[in-house]
Amino acid sequence: MSTPQLPKVAGNDPSIPSPAHTAATAAPGALIQDRLAGWVSDLTTLHELTERLVRTGTLTDALHELLRAGAALVGARRGLVVLEPADGLGPTDTVGLGLAHADLGHIETVPRSATSYGRILEGLPDAAAVAVPDLLSDTELDPRHREVAARLGYAASYALPLTAEIFGRIGAAVWLYDEPAEPTERQRHLVGLYARYAGEHLTRLLELERARTKVATVAEELLPSRLPRVSGVQLAARHRTGPRGGGDWYDALALPEGALGLAVGSVTGSGPSALAAMGRLRASLRAYAVMEGEDPVAVLSDLELLMRLTEPARAATALFAYCEPAQRKIVLAGAGHTPPLVIGERRCEFIETSLSAPLGMLACWEAPSVEFSPQPGETVLLSTDGLLHRTGEPMDRAYARLHAAAASVPPGLLDDPGAIADHVLHTVLPDGLDAVDSAEDVVILAARFA
Template identity: 80%
Template sequence: MLDIPSLVRVHVDALIAAQNDMGVCDAIEQKRPVGKPAAMSAPHLPKVAGIDPAVPSPAHTHASLPSPAAHTPPGAVLQDRLAGWVSDLTTLHELTERLARTTVLDDALNELLKAGAALVGARRGLVVMEPADGLGPVVTTGLGLAHADLGHIETVPRSATAYGRILDGLPDAGGADLMADQDGLDPRHREVAARLGYAASYALPLTTEGSGRLGAAVWLYDESAEPVERQQHLVGLYIRYAAEHLARLVELERARTHVATIAEELLPSRLPRVARVQLAARHRTGPRGGGDWYDALPLPEGALGLAVGSVTGSGPSAVAAMGRLRASLRAYAVMEGEDPVAVLSDLELLLRLTEPARSATALFAYCEPAPRKIVLAGAGHAPPLIIGERRTEFVETSLSAPLGMLACWEAPSMELSPDPGETVLLYTDGLLRRTGAPMDRAFARLHAAAASVPKPVRDDPGAILDHVLRTLLPDGLDEADHAEDVVMLAARFV
């Protein structure tokens, strides 16, 4: 996984050479590949300002090694070197394994910053993702820096910072940037450095052969210091692997964004305004994009059509099938919306002919706002929920198979008349599945969440949906990167 050069080959002849007064160090030096830098070190770290002593030891030089005159046992020198190399390999393996376990771009950036800070001996840092192809995402993440601190750093001209020169694609960009050693330092850069309390920085590009420049990472030192040779070598190896991992996550993030955008465009851009009915909807799309959908459309004679549904599968194919199904249902609703059974029967025939390998659930309701009359039919879909001051109950709909699973679908419709001020809640089973509970318990939790809606917000369907989401899916599960879509549509009758 890691491209770590072979720094030394331990042969018997090295020990023989040492015994012949040649010296273990000289013997090992003969085995070193020509042109390869010495990147591993003695096991003890010299004191360097701003460097965390807990970080593995710096690169060795020839002067730091014991000379033959010191009468150091050859085996001890070799053991020290080998121990240092093993420690380095173990550290890199652990850090890259932790990075490989991240599946979200933000988590990967945070892990990169923490690992890099440990390797170079810094306490703070930031990473800026700004792919050279201009397709995004553009993200800035900090370690030990508040949002306001990142804002101050961004006010420094890009050409005045090492990481800014990397992002601008300037040659010889990156590396150490010592504030005290630069007489011509940009005044704003010096001011921000003094304000945030850092005296030096070390920046590296995030680049891959396939994707080009992705961004830059920079770590900040509290004192005027820079990583020693061995630390630079280790963090360089880590960054090479991290850039490849980030490139894969960037592509995945772009795909997710595209699918989510398409799914949102296939859903209503806004809900219609119909007299005596208040509407609200909530939609949460999973990372791969799913086939859950909703619709609300005005019909002739002041009627209103409400629909929710779910197509099996996920990804672009499910999103495309969802779009086709929703568009077809709108057409059938306009032609024969007064008969929800006929609407779903036509939809069943269409799905069976055009999508023979796919099934779907759907619920369609024909609403007459003035008399508060609703006629609905469902095909394998979860029952609606009525939320009011005097009752919170599920509507008993007839049992039926999902669309596409029978030769011909047909189930009886049913009628209900909500009282003034009551809200009819339609939803998809993704809302229940996100709870992680068995389906019967999920229904019970949904009922309890709806029953606990505070009285002051019962006249706002949007507030009702938000309360149910927060109660049923606590701790951010309503916004989590979950495989299940969530669709909720609420209609309050006045």
């Protein structure tokens, strides 16, 4: 009986034992697998970090996230980022990680040219990325820099420029090590990739911030630069503009015979066109108030007629009050607007205006006026719907919140209309909700009668 033969494979003789070195040929394959696993891990890390970054909606939040992610990538514990666009148009900011405000102040006392981030911001040719692995042993280090480093307890730094295609250089980030150290080549590669993406994201936020600043500037220019002084009345106003620029406005103007006109309103829409419409309506209302302010219904009727002729695609809410401080008498009319509140020691209540549609919604607006008399020391609080909408609650609950906020004004603040406006604003919109990005403007106008 013949011995069975093993099957052959092309190019190999199975009857010949493998050489001893064949087992070692698996090493390159394992090395490649390890390298691929490392790349996958790095890509996953970058994806997670950039996802966190893209969720930030403000420059400050993005700068904080940039510092946290960069510190994790280079193995540092502290750092700072300086936002300083090369075109000089701002905004500028300095944010720290693990550094108190006083620590940042100490660092800023070092001559800028002696710091790694300063070399980047000044555009020195060797400042693409600046690593200082041992600050205290660097013989060329500025003495003041050495003193600050010793005081704050950092011994090494690694800095990167923040750039973008549109603006070029927009800032610099530097991470600080507690001991002499520097990032590995792999760490430098990863943080470099992250910084390039962060630069583009910061650019988008920078453009948005500049647009918001322009919108806020235009909105403020369209509103009263100062409130008038009228005997028997103290006035205060608070205004928050949404990021796209809404159409909310307020006004207070001295009228003949010691009278005072108070107005708040809101134009539909947002952006430059809404701001322009708001400016036109506010100017028109001022003119009508001077001519026939003692009849608020006539003022709003004329404004509604003007809107139908010049702003046919828009609607607006408005409230106008004609005040005679000497007699403590107020006559007001509202067009689809939030009614005013009367706040005093003995009462806190809405002054109910008759139900009416906003201006521009019907073929002809008409509603009766309301007359009331504030008592000495009482404050009349006018506001726009944005204050209610920013709460995110149904309107009935938002109204209840507004009333509760007004009723909770401490007795010691009742003689200061500005303090009343602030209390109501921050109580209705707590935890910074009055300052967050919102499509809604907020206007509060407070008038305290002696």
